[in-house]
Amino acid sequence: MDNRPVVDGRHPRTGGPAGGAATDGIRPQGDPYGPVRLESDADPAPWSDDRCGVRHYLRNVTVIATESLSKRFPRVTALDRLSVDVGPGVTGLVGANGAGKSTLIKILLGLSPATEGRAEVLGLDVATKGAAIRERVGYMPEHDCLPPDVSATEFVVHMARMSGLPPAAARERTADTLRHVGLYEERYRPIGGYSTGMKQRVKLAQALVHDPQLVFLDEPTNGLDPVGRDDMLGLIRRIHTDFGISVLVTSHLLGELERTCDHVVVIDGGKLLRSSSTTDFTQTTTTLAIEVTDTDEHPDGTLAVRDALHGRGIETHDGSGLPGAGHILLLTAEGEETYDLVRDVVADLGLGLVRMEQRRHHIAEVFKDSDEQRKEAVGHGG
Amino acid sequence: MAVEQPTAREAEQTRIHNIGYRNYDGPRLGRAYARRSLYSQSLRGAYGLGRSVKSKVLPMLLFVVMCVPALIMVAVAVATKAKDLPVDYTRYAIIMQAVIGLYVASQGPQAVSRDLRFKTVPLYFSRPIETADYVRAKYAALASALFVLTAAPLIVLYAGALLAKLDFADQTKGFAQGLVSVTLLSLLFAGIGLVISALTPRRGFGIAAVIAALTISYGAVSTVQAIAFEQSSTGAVPWLGLFSPITLIDGVQTAFLGATSAFPGGEGPSSGQGLVYLIVVLGLIAGCYGLLMRRYRKVGL
Numbered sequence: 001m002d003n004r005p006v007v008d009g010r011h012p013r014t015g016g017p018a019g020g021a022a023t024d025g026i027r028p029q030g031d032p033y034g035p036v037r038l039e040s041d042a043d044p045a046p047w048s049d050d051r052c053g054v055r056h057y058l059r060n061v062t063v064i065a066t067e068s069l070s071k072r073f074p075r076v077t078a079l080d081r082l083s084v085d086v087g088p089g090v091t092g093l094v095g096a097n098g099a100g101k102s103t104l105i106k107i108l109l110g111l112s113p114a115t116e117g118r119a120e121v122l123g124l125d126v127a128t129k130g131a132a133i134r135e136r137v138g139y140m141p142e143h144d145c146l147p148p149d150v151s152a153t154e155f156v157v158h159m160a161r162m163s164g165l166p167p168a169a170a171r172e173r174t175a176d177t178l179r180h181v182g183l184y185e186e187r188y189r190p191i192g193g194y195s196t197g198m199k200q201r202v203k204l205a206q207a208l209v210h211d212p213q214l215v216f217l218d219e220p221t222n223g224l225d226p227v228g229r230d231d232m233l234g235l236i237r238r239i240h241t242d243f244g245i246s247v248l249v250t251s252h253l254l255g256e257l258e259r260t261c262d263h264v265v266v267i268d269g270g271k272l273l274r275s276s277s278t279t280d281f282t283q284t285t286t287t288l289a290i291e292v293t294d295t296d297e298h299p300d301g302t303l304a305v306r307d308a309l310h311g312r313g314i315e316t317h318d319g320s321g322l323p324g325a326g327h328i329l330l331l332t333a334e335g336e337e338t339y340d341l342v343r344d345v346v347a348d349l350g351l352g353l354v355r356m357e358q359r360r361h362h363i364a365e366v367f368k369d370s371d372e373q374r375k376e377a378v379g380h381g382g
Numbered sequence: 383m384a385v386e387q388p389t390a391r392e393a394e395q396t397r398i399h400n401i402g403y404r405n406y407d408g409p410r411l412g413r414a415y416a417r418r419s420l421y422s423q424s425l426r427g428a429y430g431l432g433r434s435v436k437s438k439v440l441p442m443l444l445f446v447v448m449c450v451p452a453l454i455m456v457a458v459a460v461a462t463k464a465k466d467l468p469v470d471y472t473r474y475a476i477i478m479q480a481v482i483g484l485y486v487a488s489q490g491p492q493a494v495s496r497d498l499r500f501k502t503v504p505l506y507f508s509r510p511i512e513t514a515d516y517v518r519a520k521y522a523a524l525a526s527a528l529f530v531l532t533a534a535p536l537i538v539l540y541a542g543a544l545l546a547k548l549d550f551a552d553q554t555k556g557f558a559q560g561l562v563s564v565t566l567l568s569l570l571f572a573g574i575g576l577v578i579s580a581l582t583p584r585r586g587f588g589i590a591a592v593i594a595a596l597t598i599s600y601g602a603v604s605t606v607q608a609i610a611f612e613q614s615s616t617g618a619v620p621w622l623g624l625f626s627p628i629t630l631i632d633g634v635q636t637a638f639l640g641a642t643s644a645f646p647g648g649e650g651p652s653s654g655q656g657l658v659y660l661i662v663v664l665g666l667i668a669g670c671y672g673l674l675m676r677r678y679r680k681v682g683l
Binding site: 109111131132134135137138139141143144145146147148149150154158159161162163164165166169173176180190206210211242243244 | 402403404405406408409410411412413415416419420423432433434437496497500501502504505506507508509510511512
């Protein structure tokens with residue numbers, strides 16, 4: 001669907017398969033920047049798609065594109081040549097604390113200049129079109145940002161006006177948005193008396209009140225109890241499915257994003273580890289799990305098979321941290337021949353094959369995979 | 383007909399109950415509108431409007447305290463059929479400087495420290511407005527609030543003077559001079575108040591620091607001026623006035639706005655010195671604006 005022509009004059013991305021997922025991650029060395037929409041392609045009437053009500057169908061537009069984006073502070077490198085494309089939908093931005101998530105959001109909002117490289121949000125260059133971007137984008141900060149002595153309604157109305165909504169529209173949108181995020185009668189009370197969950201909802205409401213095309217949610221589930229967390233994740237999902245707003249949500253918890261996001265971008269130390277769709281992360285085809293019996297000849301059958309497979313040049317790992325770890329061997333299926341190979345190896349050793357199944361990737365394996373890929377990239381790149 | 387009517391009503395009901403998400407496709411008024419909105423919100427906030435009842439008390443009280451002496455003077459002037467008002471328009475703010483100082487100290491921090499303390503600033507800067515818009519809106523709002531505070535008693539005096547049938551041309555001239563003087567005073571005090579308040583997210587510190595800056599500088603300057611006057615080195619008196627905000631305003635209006643100086647012995651600056659005063663005042667206003675810009679450039683997200 002990426003290559004479908006678009007009606008409103010926006011250029012579709014010039015390459016990449018459906019979903020843009022598989023090749024978006026670590027790009028081939030020869031083409032480090034990949035297909036990126038340039039600002040010169042920008043459409044002249046940015047809101048026209050809204051007025052026609054076709055925003056929901058513009059799924060092949062790149063919402064965020066960065067190329068070789070770096071941000072260096074005197075002592076630390078927050079972002080290191082980050083190149084990533086993000087399409088519409090809910091995108092998770094995952095990384096440990098200090099991985100560069102907040103720095104990336106700051107740059108994308110046009111508030112902090114990049115040291116080198118460039119980035120576009122909704123087809124607008126962050127370096128020159130910051131104000132235009134911020135008019136179309138909502139931002140929910142990680143930290144507390146609400147004055148305690150005003151009511152949610154007053155505060156969100158004020159924020160709506162700061163986004164350029166006329167007074168009457170600001171009030172109407174505030175009432176709507178607060179209801180959508182699940183704040184009802186309490187919205188007339190001062191924010192100081194709210195629970196953490198309610199405060200998070202107000203923060204979300206102020207990011208959505210001007211009906212942006214994209215929202216940045218910085219750690220929206222921070223400090224919430226499990227129920228509040230589930231509610232918030234459901235709400236985030238609805239922002240895209242019901243409201244038609246694309247979402248970039250940061251978290252340091254991969255598990256949360258597994259359920260919520262269409263696409264996950266993993267960064268670490270300011271570098272891109274991986275970018276692919278959630279279905280890719282957990283797809284059924286690539287990983288093969290095998291379990292074998294032990295015999296007298298081979299007291300540890302799993303170990304024997306592993307050694308034998310290594311002998312034939314196949315990498316395995318033991319799936320540590322996953323259920324059944326120790327008895328299960330995970331390996332990447334390259335194609336039909338892998339299955340045959342495993343069968344032959346097990347037969348040669350005289351072991352019983354208890355199971356050989358396609359295994360859904362657990363999203364936690366991403367880090368392991370990425371480590372390997374990174375080593376590979378270093379090996380190739382020198 | 384009989385069948386259609388209930389269907390129509392049903393359709394209406396469904397519309398009422400439909401609370402699905404609606405996209406906004408109305409106008410977006412952009413930066414200038416956002417800046418105006420922030421200005422009006424801050425200006426209203428400076429008098430506690432749109433805030434809790436508690437926060438209305440102090441600014442309203444100070445406003446009343448500021449106006450009551452003017453009312454009394456007017457009443458006296460009208461009753462005694464005086465030839466002139468007991469106090470010059472330009473002198474009024476100098477007399478009431480403690481009230482003005484209190485007002486700046488209470489409302490300066492509320493204008494900027496709150497946003498810093500509750501970290502609301504990033505929400506502003508994630509919207510179309512820029513640092514300059516925020517600073518200008520806040521500066522203009524506090525200066526306007528101060529102008530309202532200082533000009534209102536002058537209006538009372540002027541209205542009273544006309545009621546008492548004092549000389550129209552004379553009074554209008556004095557009133558206009560007074561307005562120019564309080565405009566300068568509002569800009570200068572708002573700048574100083576905001577710069578000091580923007581340094582700390584703690585409101586209490588802000589209040590104390592503003593009061594200290596205004597009273598200590600005035601106390602020091604007037605004391606040293608008095609000493610200099612006693613030791614009959616009257617030439618130094620006008621120059622010393624450069625070092626506190628209220629004496630600066632006094633100096634400018636003595637030199638250019640026909641005011642009598644409140645300096646010891648009425649030793650106001652000459653028009654040459656007055657020029658220096660004016661330059662210093664304008665420089666301070668510009669400097670405060672520059673400092674605020676620098677301060678907020680660092681307060682990103």
